[in-house]
Amino acid sequence: MEKSYSYRLDAHWTMHKRGIVEAESIPRTINFAAPPEFGGEPGLWTPEHLLIAAVTTCFVATFRAIAEASEMEFGGLEIAAEGKIEKLEGGFRFTRIVLRPTLSIHREQDRERAARLLEKAERVCLISRSLACTIVLDPKIVVDVPVAAL
Secondary structure (H helix, E strand, C coil): CCCCCCCCEEEEEEECCEEEEEECCCCCCEEEECCHHHCCCCCCECHHHHHHHHHHHHHHHHHHHHHHHCCCCCCEEEEEEEEEEEEECCEEEEEEEEEEEEEEECCHHHHHHHHHHHHHHHHHCHHHHCCCCEEEECCEEEECCCCCCC
C-alpha cells in the first residue's frame, strides 16, 4: 500500500455569490456558495455543509470497511450529523460535530460488537482524525424485525 495519496480539485466563482467545485474524472460538479448567514446565496451547498458531508461519508465508508473486515453483517447504516460553529478568538471555527448513526443489525447478540465497531469507525475515520474540533458519537443500534412470510 502506498504511503501517501493526493486528491485534486478546482473551485471557482461563476457569478454573483456562487461557485462550482469539480474534480478530475468525476462527471458532476457541485454548485456552492457561502452560507446565507455570511452573505451567501440560499439553497446551495456551502463549505460548511461539505465539511460535515466529508465527515459523515468518511464515517460510513470506514464503518463499512471495518464491518467487512470483521465479518459483521448489518442491515443498514444511516447517519445524521450536526456541526457547530462558534466565534472564537481569531474568528469562526467548527468546535463540535455530532454524528448520530443508526445501525440496523440482524441479531440482538451482535449489539455490543456493533457498538465497538461504530466507536472504532469514529476513531479511525481519516477525515475526523484530521480535524481540530471535537467529534461526538451518539449511536443508535436497532435490531431488524423479521417479516413473517404469508
